[in-house]
Amino acid sequence: MKKRLISFMVVFVMIISILGGCGKKAEESGTSKEPTAAPTTTQAEATAAPTEEAKPEYSEITVEVFDRGTDGGRTDPTNNYYTNWIKEKVLEELNIGVTFVAVSRWEEVDQLNNLMAAGTAPDVCLTYSNDLIANYRDLGGLADLAPYVDTLLPDLKAFLGPDPAVEGRDLIMRNVNTETGQLFSIPAKRMNVAQFGTFIRKDWLDKLGLPLPTTTEEFYQALVAFKTQDPGGVGKDKVVPFTMTSAVNFRASVLIESFIDPNLSRKDRWVNTVVDRYFLLPGYKEGVRFLNKMYNEGLIDNQFMLYNDDVDSDNLIKSGVVGATIHNWDQAFRDNPGWLRDLKANVPDAEFVACDPFKNSAGNTEKGLYDVAGVNFFVPASSKNVEGALRYINWLSKFENHYYLQIGDEGVTHELIDGIPKIIPATGEKIMNSPQNIDYTIMINGIDVQDMSKYGQALAQSYTVDPQYIIDAYNYAMKDGRPAIIVPVTLSAAGPYTQTLIDKGNTLMAEAVTAKPEEFDAVWDRNIQDWLASGAQAVIDERAAKYVE
């Protein structure tokens, strides 16, 4: 009898504890939803009183914000000085309650997918992946914003201005479907379209009595001299004349692309560009062949294909064994990863400067520029408050609002030089999690000083290194810059192919660069066939069919 009683109690306790667990979860998910519903009704009654008519009814929205983890995440991205400032202002001016939802910058796509599939995505979402947006769009997951452009988004429309890549159209309408007139996402505006930079060890060149290279041949000779004469004294077996990673198409971009036929028509260039890779453009193969030659002469780090991110390559540069590399136009001078800073700590008289050596057959250093449209933001179809979300975006587009978020308080996060803000490192609660709070000011990439003539100085002042480095690097990056080609058509999502084509592209480049010179053609042709068969041909066919001048 006693035994039975005990076993009964055991079972009872088990059931209670498990049900208890379930209950708690249900409660939690319940509370997260409740505030959206409850205050709306109470506030609605309050505003129904005829005291104030201009303000819309109280409502709530959620806004995605990137969580950049430990590197930049020095305060809670969803709850800090700046989010509180936004919340207060928006509540006061728009009568909207804002809640920020953190999404990891590094798992952006996966987390957004989960949120979208569960129907719990924030009312304002953003992503750098155009493919992702195309996928959501094709599956019917996005709200059409076209009806609101003129009613709710006048300030955003004015801020983004005309689209420089598509004549006669506003940038706000960049992603419009020309057939249906629907608009599912809006791009941010890049203040700065400089893309690539080539960096070289100036102190090594000086020791060898070589000038800053101005042609591909001079660049190549400099690398050979770095290898054979080891001007840095790091050891001839240790010196890495040129470093790159498995993303060869990016880390050798300007070098390879300078071999592309400069007379290529706009159409041919656009049609044959697949997932931002130029493999099929005439001349590109010769650029890779040049890289193959450099590799076989030991001028390129022979471990590049093992580097899946920048870390190993960064460390080589910082330790002072690297002669030259290619990356973002300002990569050497950014605080993160801090190439120049850490290099100088290791080798005090090191100089790592920008140069612009890669001339094409027309004799200029043509190179790609960024599209003026940056990150895209959108409202999910599951949103209960599309209008609130757009009102918030429009509010953020007003200069006085995003300007404060970008530069913060004088003396704390910036100081004024000739009336132009210079960003200074802040401490304490006003520290910014992302440069110029880019994660909150979603429609701007780069500082907005309203007057473009002041932009150059503002840009140079926004780094912690000597402004002259920045000015030189910027001028080189923009010299003979080729604007991004934008064809105003709606392409179907390359989703099913994208990842495969990116991976196969990396394999193609790794195999071609490391091939024996006499096998180069065979390796290249075999991999290109595979690349075409893996979806590239389908992408090209669609682009060819849809191209318009």
Added chain:
Amino acid sequence: MKQKSVTRKTILYFKKTWTLYLMMALPVAFAVIFRYLPMTNIAMAFKEYNMFKGVWDSPWSTPIFKWFITAFSTRDFWLALRNTLTLNLLDLFFGFPLPIMLALLLNELAFRRYKRFTQAVVYLPHFLSWIIISGIAMQLLAPRTGIVNVGLSHLGFQTVNFLTENGLYIGTYIALGLWKEMGWNTIIYLAAITGINPELYEAAEVDGASRLRKIWHVTLPGIRSTIIVLLVMNLGRILGSEFDRPYAMYNSLVMNVADVLSTYVYRVGVRGFQFSLTAAVGLFQSLVCVVFLLTANAIAKKFGERGIM
């Protein structure tokens, strides 16, 4: 009359044991809710899955086997399938007998302390994640900065591309897997060995059996059923694949031999938004595994072993 007694017997039985059944109810509910209900999502493999509609509201694909046809008609899928089979067979060929030998060796160690220490050392790698091991591999085997290759070039030898040449990559992949799991896999054999009746050893000793004879005629037959069960279970996994091991180890130069089904599914299905394709490949994998498992089990039973079912 007889019927009545049967019902009474049943009632009596339940009266005695109902608490046990009640205790069973929770685990069964767990299995049903978290293991069986999710299986209904297999339907995804036969649908045009739309994440905003959910599995049930998404339309059926036409033809119904569309995603299977899609998968089977791509070269990458067959490559991944071939690689999965090759790597798993090699793993089985080298990875299956070694833990048995190691267990036998450990069992023969006379000093208890030394035995314990050795055991701890060979278990240890099991607790490292593949990300860490691939990092170690990179530090040791990278062509220019890896310690092994630095040593080789100092001694005047040619460096070896352990990680970037197809054949060598496979070797490295298998060897690292062996190093990581060999010790851990001895546990079950060691447990089985302790279960062998010591009288058998005494009897063998009386008959004048040497150490090797005892291993051959007492220990090995003693753990035979364990070996068979593990072999059957391993065969059931022949088409299954880990994700982190190949994903952490491969690089763009060895994709042709390194891409397995799990990484293929991740890249093409999950990252490429083709969830239905993912489900189809997963279903195919499971079906083949079940067939292998049942066949191996049936064969084991034919040879007079108990098998696993």
